[in-house]
Amino acid sequence: MGKIIAVANQKGGVGKTTSTVNLAACVGQLRKKVLLIDIDPQGNATSGVGINKRAVEASSYDLLIGTAKAEDVILKTSFKNLSVIPSNIQLAGAEIELVDMEDRVNMLKKAIAAQKERFDYIFIDCPPSLGLITLNALTACDTLFIPIQCEYYALEGLSQLMATVRQVKRLYNPNIDLEGVLLTMYDGRLNLTAQVLSEVKKYYGEKVYKTTIPRNVRLSEAPSYGQPVFYYDKSSSGTRAYMELANEFMKRNKEASKWQ
Helix, strand or coil: CCEEEEECCCCCCCCHHHHHHHHHHHHHHCCCCEEEEECCCCCHHHHHCCCCHHHCCCCHHHHHCCCCCHHHHCEECCCCCEEEECCCHHHHHHHHHHHCCCCCCCHHHHHHHHHHHCCCEEEEECCCCCCHHHHHHHHHCCEEEEEEECCHHHHHHHHHHHHHHHHHHHHCCCCCEEEEEEEEEECCCCHHHHHHHHHHHHHHHHHEEEEEEECCHHHHHHHHHCCCHHHHCCCCHHHHHHHHHHHHHHHHHHHHHHHC
16 A cells, blocks of 8 residues: 655745655655656646646646546656656646535545555645645645755744644544655755754654755756756765655655554
């Protein structure tokens, strides 16, 4: 049985999509079957794995409003063990359409439930908001993965996100758990970075990943070539960081399975 991980942070520019794409690709490199679901209307995760979002015939929009099944929307990428459910700007209208649906927070959960039998890990790249689309992801997932930029304002939105998660846990998804917190755009030379790290650890303890993601030019360049950084430049510090993250992620999940 596979595991569904929602990657979310309502603050934009924290490395959320970069982390989703690169963690998914690196876990695929570790011989796990991975499905990446893009539910951000910007479709950056889609183009980040080499899919032309303008040419996509069926997308996560069709999945959310119930006009397509997951198996009809899944596309194989050219990267090892990595498939994707793409997104495009059409998804922006889903928020409005979902409002009138009776089971509006469970549409994604119902649509992808059967895929847990096909994939080891399913990563959902959420939009930078706490609207109905993100709510669908939080209802569908087993765990939440939170990338945080090493800046003061990044901490401010966390309490709002966790309040939403507590509400989701109470109303829709009693089993949701925190997968982990990842520090991105990390620069160990800055005092602010140390302060942010200390503050995050105070609240989230062992849930904070030991691996951190540095600022790296190759990480910024790779999406424009439609490639995860592992395939764009294997020797870059960005690649090393995301492979370390994937290994830590796998280790944590192996340990977690022993405890259950």
